[in-house]
Amino acid sequence: MPRPHCSAALVLAALPALSGCLAKTVIDVATAPVRVAGKAVDLATTSQSEADEKRGREIRKREERLGKLQRAHDRHMRDCENGDDDACDRAREEYSEMQDLMPGVPYEPR
Known part of the structure; x- marks a missing residue:
C-alpha cells in the first residue's frame, strides 16, 4: 500500500495527462483542506483594524x-x-x- 503523501504526489504528477475537468476536480480536492484550514484561521483571528474598531x-x-x-x-x-x-x-x-x-x-x- 503506498504512503498517502506519495499517492498525492503521483496524482499531482499525473495532472497534465488528465482531461481539463478531471484535472480541475483533482486540484480542487487536493487544495480543499488547505482552503478550509485557511478559512478557519481567518475566522479564528482578529485583524488589527477589527481589534481597533x-x-x-x-x-x-x-x-x-x-x-x-x-x-x-x-x-x-x-x-x-x-x-x-x-x-x-x-x-x-x-x-x-x-x-x-x-x-x-x-x-x-x-
Whole structure:
C-alpha cells in the first residue's frame, strides 16, 4: 500500500495527462483542506483594524456611560444639597461608578 503523501504526489504528477475537468476536480480536492484550514484561521483571528474598531466602540460606550452618570450625579447632588437623603445615596453610588470607569476612558488634552 503506498504512503498517502506519495499517492498525492503521483496524482499531482499525473495532472497534465488528465482531461481539463478531471484535472480541475483533482486540484480542487487536493487544495480543499488547505482552503478550509485557511478559512478557519481567518475566522479564528482578529485583524488589527477589527481589534481597533472594537476598542473604539468600548471606549465610546464607557464615555457615554460616564456622561450619563455625571449628569445624574450633578442632579442628585443638587437634590442632596436641598436635603434629599436618597439623592445623597444615589450621588455617592454614581460617583463610585464614575471612579471605576475613569481608568478605562483615555485622557484627551484640551
